[in-house]
Amino acid sequence: MRLTEFYRKLLEIHGPVGKWWPGTPEEIVITAILTQNTNWKNVERAMENIKSKVRKNNLLKELDSLPEEKVVELIKPAGFFNIKTKRLKELLKFLREYNYDLSRLRNLPTHILRERLLKIKGIGKETADAILLYALEKPIFVVDSYTKRLLKRIFNIELNDYDKIQELFMTHYPENVHLYQEFHGLIVEHAKKFCSKTPKCGVCPLKKECCHVSQMNGLS
DNA sequence: CACCAGGCCCTAT
DNA sequence: ATAGGGCATGGT
Numbered sequence: 001m002r003l004t005e006f007y008r009k010l011l012e013i014h015g016p017v018g019k020w021w022p023g024t025p026e027e028i029v030i031t032a033i034l035t036q037n038t039n040w041k042n043v044e045r046a047m048e049n050i051k052s053k054v055r056k057n058n059l060l061k062e063l064d065s066l067p068e069e070k071v072v073e074l075i076k077p078a079g080f081f082n083i084k085t086k087r088l089k090e091l092l093k094f095l096r097e098y099n100y101d102l103s104r105l106r107n108l109p110t111h112i113l114r115e116r117l118l119k120i121k122g123i124g125k126e127t128a129d130a131i132l133l134y135a136l137e138k139p140i141f142v143v144d145s146y147t148k149r150l151l152k153r154i155f156n157i158e159l160n161d162y163d164k165i166q167e168l169f170m171t172h173y174p175e176n177v178h179l180y181q182e183f184h185g186l187i188v189e190h191a192k193k194f195c196s197k198t199p200k201c202g203v204c205p206l207k208k209e210c211c212h213v214s215q216m217n218g219l220s
Numbered sequence: 221c222a223c224c225a226g227g228c229c230c231t232a233t
Numbered sequence: 234a235t236a237g238g239g240c241a242t243g244g245t
Contacts, residue, residue, distance in 0.1 A: 021226085036227040042242060043226085079242035083228085124228050144226060188226055197224070224245085231238085 001209040003155065003172050007179070010186035013205045020185025021134040023047070025102045026059045028135040029095070032127050033087050034078040045077035060100040064092040087122025094120055102135060110138045125162045133184070139175040141166050142184045146191035153195055156211035 001009065021028055027047060034043045053074060054062040063071065071085045078084060094116070098104045105113065110132060117128035125143070132138040143165045151157040151165065159165050173179060194204035201207050 032226090035225090037225065037240085038227085039225040039243070041225090041244075045243090077242060079225090080227090080240045081242080083240055087228085122228065126227065130226080142226090146226075184226090192226090222245105225243095227240105229239090231236105233234105233236085 001154065001206070003168070006154075007173065007183050007186070009206065009209070010183075010190055014186055014189055017182055017185040017189060019134070019181050020188075021130070021181070024059075025135040026100075027051075029060070029091065029102070029131050030063070030088065032130045032135070033084055033091060033122065034075060036080070036084070036087075036127065038079050042077045042079060046075040049074040049077070058100070060092060060095055063088070064096060064100070083122070087120075090120050090122055106136050106138075110140060113138070114140070129166075133177065133180055137177050139177045139180055141169045141173075141180050143169075144184075144188070146188050146195070147184075149195055150187055150191055153199065153201075154206060154210050 021031075023031060030050065031043050031047055034046050050063065051059075054066070066074075068085050068089065071088060072081050075081050075084055075088075092100075095102075095105070108116075113132060113136065114128055117123050117131060118125065123131075129140050129142045132140045133142050143162050147165060148159065151159060157168075159168070169183075173183070190206075194200050194206070201210060204210070
């Protein structure tokens with residue numbers, strides 16, 4: 001299989017996943033932190049705690065006003081609660097400069113935004129790009145551990161450099177928010193179903209396309 | 221019991 | 234530069 005066919009194949013298998021990352025933009029910047037190396041179900045629990053204790057119309061401002069000990073209690077189900085509380089606070093401190101108004105943030109150029117986000121302690125490339133793509137609707141491809149695993153399993157490409165992988169996808173696909181949102185979602189859903197650490201290639205619809213069977217890997 | 225999950229930072233080579 | 238460890242809960 002060629003990389004340019006990858007998206008279409010995933011779409012055929014799983015159907016459209018739409019925006020995929022649930023929640024309002026305000027919720028997404030929070031869950032982007034909470035989901036770091038964490039099961040999504042636990043993120044939902046933590047997010048429910050936050051939404052039940054905080055006025056929904058001013059989520060970010062309200063959360064910023066809470067003392068750390070309180071935030072720790074709320075996000076406990078998401079794990080790593082001490083470090084994640086600090087990371088959330090760092091992000092909220094940055095958003096405070098824009099009066100917590102994400103639509104104001106959206107006016108900045110993507111590369112500037114990305115640099116700003118990456119300066120925040122606790123926000124790495126994947127978290128920054130998830131915020132850019134899903135909360136701010138900027139056309140940037142999100143790379144995660146699943147993406148690397150699928151590249152290896154399906155295309156026999158072993159790349160560890162985040163930016164190289166991102167570049168690979170972004171040079172083979174047009175810069176389109178909807179496409180990138182759905183593509184990343186499809187990759188995660190496919191990996192969870194068929195390409196977990198203990199592979200289920202036997203029932204994977206792509207099994208005949210995988211490098212295990214066919215060593216042919218055209219890129220373009 | 222062990223391992224995994226929608227990462228990131230810090231430290232020691 | 235880069236491998237390894239810590240962070241922590243809940244599911245399988």
